[in-house]
Amino acid sequence: MIITSPANATIKMIRSLRQRKAREASGLCFVEGIRLVTEAAEAGAELVQLVVAPALLTSAFAHDLVEQLARQGIERIEVSAEVFASLSAKDGPQGLAAVVRQRWLExxxxxxxxxxxxxxxxxxxxxxxxxxxxxxxxxxxxxxxxxxxxxxxxxxxxxxxxxxxxxxxxxxxxxxxxxxxxxxxxxxxxxxxxxxxxxxxxxxxxxxxxxxxxxxxxxxxxxxxxxxxxxxxxxxxxxxxxxxxxxxxxxxxxxxxxxx
Amino acid sequence: MIITSPANATIKMIRSLRQRKAREASGLCFVEGIRLVTEAAEAGAELVQLVVAPALLTSAFAHDLVEQLARQGIERIEVSAEVFASLSAKDGPQGLAAVVRQRWLExxxxxxxxxxxxxxxxxxxxxxxxxxxxxxxxxxxxxxxxxxxxxxxxxxxxxxxxxxxxxxxxxxxxxxxxxxxxxxxxxxxxxxxxxxxxxxxxxxxxxxxxxxxxxxxxxxxxxxxxxxxxxxxxxxxxxxxxxxxxxxxxxxxxxxxxxx
The missing domain is CATH 3.40.1280.10 (SPOUT methyltransferase, trefoil knot domain)
Structure with missing residues (x-):
């Protein structure tokens, strides 16, 4: 099921991560782009949700990455190109993002x-x-x-x-x-x-x-x-x-x- | 005379300097803020026009700077706070800017x-x-x-x-x-x-x-x-x-x- 409404509750929660207040309250952050999502996964960060816009995701490398992460049990949310653009800060969004848990040491x-x-x-x-x-x-x-x-x-x-x-x-x-x-x-x-x-x-x-x-x-x-x-x-x-x-x-x- | 219309021809020319094309065509640039204008003047850059918003310019230091540059014969344009804001990229504009000539070596x-x-x-x-x-x-x-x-x-x-x-x-x-x-x-x-x-x-x-x-x-x-x-x-x-x-x-x- 592809989410097509920018007003969807999950999408609104993810969009709120633009605000520091929401990031602090949830302990999460929003990571956009094939390279950054790859780096987060490779560094062992906890990926809470993958956000994928199939209409935008043309890279074969990114498709493999999404499949691999999904096999590890990471929740995948599919969204329309319009919904993805509503989350994205990029001019040419690549169709891949992730909600990632912040990590802090004492x-x-x-x-x-x-x-x-x-x-x-x-x-x-x-x-x-x-x-x-x-x-x-x-x-x-x-x-x-x-x-x-x-x-x-x-x-x-x-x-x-x-x-x-x-x-x-x-x-x-x-x-x-x-x-x-x-x-x-x-x-x-x-x-x-x-x-x-x-x-x-x-x-x-x-x-x-x-x-x-x-x-x-x-x-x-x-x-x-x-x-x-x-x-x-x-x-x-x-x-x-x-x-x-x-x-x-x-x-x-x-x-x-x-x-x- | 204080310019109060953002559509004034001089103001439009100055605003166009946001675009690289206009900067290239004119050989000018727009320099905003007390610190940067001071640095440009002290470094011997050619200040073509000072843009001053008296309603915003509260710093005594900046007033002295403006007087000193005016005595050197640099044209001074006075504008309303609204017009200044229409030129400014800053959230808290300080009321001082300059049009400065670009300098290039071969x-x-x-x-x-x-x-x-x-x-x-x-x-x-x-x-x-x-x-x-x-x-x-x-x-x-x-x-x-x-x-x-x-x-x-x-x-x-x-x-x-x-x-x-x-x-x-x-x-x-x-x-x-x-x-x-x-x-x-x-x-x-x-x-x-x-x-x-x-x-x-x-x-x-x-x-x-x-x-x-x-x-x-x-x-x-x-x-x-x-x-x-x-x-x-x-x-x-x-x-x-x-x-x-x-x-x-x-x-x-x-x-x-x-x-x-």
Whole structure:
């Protein structure tokens, strides 16, 4: 049976996942496109429902994927092209999406073994930056991302897109600044912060592990209190007019230096 | 006299600058917000017209800026809040914008002196990436950006925003692949390309100057022909599921390595 009404109750629930409030309440997110659905499945994310528009789904690869996931017992909802378009944020929708369960770790579950590197982001505001940083964390082989709230939602569609699927592969923690500070003091992990005012060039420092790289928000950077919690503050030298780089670029530059 | 009609001919011309076609035809762009207008002015960009909405412009700093620019003889257009909103892409418009002349260099004007580092982007598709790369080029002290067309427009509002004003400080060249290849062969500048398949870890290479860092497009990377033009191919090691980083992140990581 193909759902043809955009007002269908299930479709309305899925459409509501555009809103963060509905994502938080349900613990779900909406994942669109053949590539992202594939990445979510391969990363072991829990796919709750597949949404398929047979009229749009022309890729043989995607057909095989849908069959394979259906054999694993994942519920499949078939919808008309019009209904799919009502859910889609894409100009050329591919006819495949999924409702996926969010996955969060607790701070207490973060393992700080030798070689472990985590990124902690203080109140990141831009979901694109957040997704891009998840992609870099995956790429460099860091362990995961600790998000200090209030922050952008890593399960925002823009964050998922920018992550290229890494959102499902990279462990995510959400916490408050007070909790993060208490956790850092309790376990003594090395924390490295970034500021254009720091005296140490990031290329001149040594980085023991386990380590947490602490990055401030796009607009504010790290506060004095946040810098005071760090064992080491490093600067990325700025030679031009600006005093900062894009948050995702700065995080990428530092992560690749830490890992080398 | 305050313009109160969104259909005013000057206002329509300015609004048309949202479209790339109109930007190309006029050689102009639309720069919105106190920060970006300030950056454009300080970087020596040619401000053709200031657009001011007195009802929205509450910042004393911005008032001083407007007075100072008016004294330099820059035409000032005063508009109602409604007209300003009809031009603005912002939710909370600040009441200040400018029409600014685009600035482009020819390839032949690129100076390849000792220490010079340029980035050449092959068909970058995302204006946000392009703007973020201009910001990084400014930050690291590289000389400028060579854009191989077809490409996103660095004078797109999203690119200008992401550049944080660096679009007006960083020299920009646009060219074709054939022209770039001929220019490289003619002057023998070292060209370094990036690919996940390259045998050399980017941290293990030496980077003579003058140098051009060649980056492929978001989707395609560098073609075999493009790689063949490079004197050196380097890889950023990828440890996770993905085979690539975001283009602006990868460019930032490589630029800071080249410059160190």
């Amino acid at each position: 701070l207490a579950e973060v393992r700080l073994d030798q070689g472990a590197r985590w990124v902690a982001l203080v109140e990141p505001a831009d979901p694109g930056n957040l997704g891009t940083i998840m992609r870099t964390v995956d790429g460099v082989g860091a362990r995961g991302v600790i998000i200090v709230e209030p922050a952008a939602d890593p399960y925002d569609p823009a964050a998922l897109r920018a992550s290229m699927g890494a959102a499902f592969a990279v462990p995510l923690v959400r916490t408050s600044w007070a909790e993060l500070a208490a956790w850092k003091r309790a376990n003594g992990v090395t924390m490295v912060g970034s500021s254009d005012q720091a005296a140490t060039d990031f290329r001149q420092a040594a980085y023991p592990t386990p380590l947490v790289l602490l990055m401030g928000s796009e607009r504010q950077g790290l506060s004095a209190e946040q810098q005071a919690l760090c064992d080491l503050m490093v600067a990325i030298p700025m030679r031009g007019r600006s005093d900062s780089l894009n948050l995702a670029v700065a995080t990428g530059i530092l992560l690749y230096e830490l890992a080398s | 390839l032949a004007e690129v100076r390849l002196d000792q220490g010079a580092r340029w980035v050449a982007l092959v068909e970058p598709a995302d204006p946000g990436n392009l703007g973020t790369i201009m910001r990084t080029v400014d930050g690291v002290g590289a000389r400028g950006v060579i854009i191989v067309e077809p490409a996103a427009d660095p004078y797109d509002p999203a690119a200008l925003r992401a550049s944080m004003g660096a679009a007006f400080a960083v020299p920009l060249v646009r060219t074709s692949w054939a022209e770039l290849a001929a220019w490289k062969r003619a002057n023998g500048v070292t060209m370094v390309g990036s690919s996940d398949q390259a045998a050399t870890d980017f941290r293990q290479a030496a980077y003579p100057t003058p140098l051009v860092l060649l980056m492929g497009s978001e989707r395609q990377g560098l073609s075999a022909e493009q790689q063949a033009l490079c004197d050196l191919m380097v890889a950023i090691p990828m440890r996770g599921r993905s085979d690539s980083l975001n283009l602006a992140v990868a460019t930032g990581i490589l630029l800071y390595e080249l410059a160190s």
